[in-house]
Amino acid sequence: MTVRAAVAGASGYAGGELLRLLLAHPGVGIGALTAHSNAGQRLGGLQPHLLPLADRVLVDTTPENLAGHDVVFLALPHGQSAAVAEQLGPDTLVVDMGADFRLKDAGDWETFYGSPHAGTWPYGLPELPGARAALEGTRRIAVPGCYPTAVSLALFPAYAQGLAEPEAVIVAASGTSGAGKAAKPHLLGSEVMGSMSPYGVGGGHRHTPEMIQNLSAAAGERVTVSFTPTLAPMPRGILATCSATAKPGVTGESVRAAYEKAYADEPFVHLLPEGQWPATASVYGSNAVQIQVAYDPAANRIIAISAIDNLAKGTAGGAVQSMNIALGLPEDTGLSTTGVAP
Numbered sequence: 245m246t247v248r249a250a251v252a253g254a255s256g257y258a259g260g261e262l263l264r265l266l267l268a269h270p271g272v273g274i275g276a277l278t279a280h281s282n283a284g285q286r287l288g289g290l291q292p293h294l295l296p297l298a299d300r301v302l303v304d305t306t307p308e309n310l311a312g313h314d315v316v317f318l319a320l321p322h323g324q325s326a327a328v329a330e331q332l333g334p335d336t337l338v339v340d341m342g343a344d345f346r347l348k349d350a351g352d353w354e355t356f357y358g359s360p361h362a363g364t365w366p367y368g369l370p371e372l373p374g375a376r377a378a379l380e381g382t383r384r385i386a387v388p389g390c391y392p393t394a395v396s397l398a399l400f401p402a403y404a405q406g407l408a409e410p411e412a413v414i415v416a417a418s419g420t421s422g423a424g425k426a427a428k429p430h431l432l433g434s435e436v437m438g439s440m441s442p443y444g445v446g447g448g449h450r451h452t453p454e455m456i457q458n459l460s461a462a463a464g465e466r467v468t469v470s471f472t473p474t475l476a477p478m479p480r481g482i483l484a485t486c487s488a489t490a491k492p493g494v495t496g497e498s499v500r501a502a503y504e505k506a507y508a509d510e511p512f513v514h515l516l517p518e519g520q521w522p523a524t525a526s527v528y529g530s531n532a533v534q535i536q537v538a539y540d541p542a543a544n545r546i547i548a549i550s551a552i553d554n555l556a557k558g559t560a561g562g563a564v565q566s567m568n569i570a571l572g573l574p575e576d577t578g579l580s581t582t583g584v585a586p
């Protein structure tokens with residue numbers, strides 16, 4: 245079976261990484277490539293690493309250009325996907341890599357994104373309880389945010405197995421590609437190189453409600469989240485350091501056993517051997533997630549650390565993984581757990 249896929253936002257970082265993965269996917273043929281300000285340009289001038297597609301010309305992001313495909317990926321800025329998606333038929337698999345359909349609570353959406361809520365689609369993080377079943381056969385997928393991917397995978401086993409109190413503290417470092425390709429003053433090389441800095445401090449980051457949604461569902465009670473993102477001088481990668489107070493009776497052994505149970509059969513999540521710690525360099529360009537967990541008896545806290553590539557498992561790889569499930573393909577088709585090093 246070969247499906248024909250269109251990519252809206254093909255000139256951006258997420259669209260570019262998606263095309264890199266789709267070029268290696270045996271079940272996908274690449275159809276229309278759309279953009280906005282770069283419509284009319286050769287892809288090779290914007291994504292020079294995608295050599296097999298260099299002479300393809302970007303077209304406008306219109307329903308006409310996206311029609312006639314089996315799968316349409318939307319790698320557009322927040323708030324742009326809903327209007328495009330509603331023009332696509334119910335038989336088309338629409339995979340939204342933006343935020344528009346991730347949140348269930350309309351109030352949360354309005355508070356953090358400042359526009360009317362478009363709706364909620366099956367959530368593309370297959371490792372979460374119940375998520376795979378919701379993705380099977382669906383024709384609409386909301387790909388999670390990059391930080392919520394890293395944080396939810398680091399912490400949900402502790403909540404799902406009743407080991408952690410409902411308050412999580414998270415500090416995560418992201419590479420600069422997480423902010424997209426558009427020029428922003430704080431992303432100038434001279435600002436980023438040789439420096440790390442926090443942003444969105446104090447509960448203001450828009451990924452906070454998405455983390456609360458995922459962790460609360462796992463816990464069966466509302467989990468509060470204190471989330472501090474930081475910008476790291478690297479192009480890709482997220483390292484999320486997450487902790488929560490342990491419930492009475494928790495030990496290092498019970499925490500380890502909970503994570504081993506949660507991830508025993510997951511193709512992309514690798515619980516590292518004890519004593520080895522996640523590193524962004526180890527997952528560069530791959531769909532793998534590295535996780536390690538420890539119990540700090542002096543502080544009575546569970547500490548879970550994850551590393552992902554924000555553009556791979558954190559966006560495009562997660563999108564392909566969920567597409568595979570929706571189409572009934574083996575989940576790992578076209579995806580690799582092999583990174584690039586050094």
Ligand SMILES: NC(=O)C1=CN([C@@H]2O[C@H](COP(=O)(O)OP(=O)(O)OC[C@H]3O[C@@H](n4cnc5c(N)ncnc54)[C@H](OP(=O)(O)O)[C@@H]3O)[C@@H](O)[C@H]2O)C=CC1
Nearest residue numbers: 253255256257258279280281282319320342422424425559
């Ligand atoms: N970067 C990351 O790590 C992650 C990104 N995402 C999500 O993926 C989506 C794309 O992000 P990213 O690739 O980083 O962003 P970029 O800024 O790199 O790319 C944005 C893309 O959208 C196009 N675009 C911009 N404005 C419009 C518009 N008004 N209508 C239609 N197309 C438009 C751009 O076209 P043109 O170049 O022609 O202007 C470009 O192709 C976002 O929703 C983001 O949240 C999700 C998880 C992680």
Ligand SMILES: CC(=O)N[C@@H](CCC(=O)OP(=O)(O)O)C(=O)O
Nearest residue numbers: 343389390391418419420422423
């Ligand atoms: C470093 C950096 O700026 N990262 C982005 C997150 C990117 C992402 O995954 O988020 P969305 O898909 O929700 O846009 C940020 O903090 O806004």
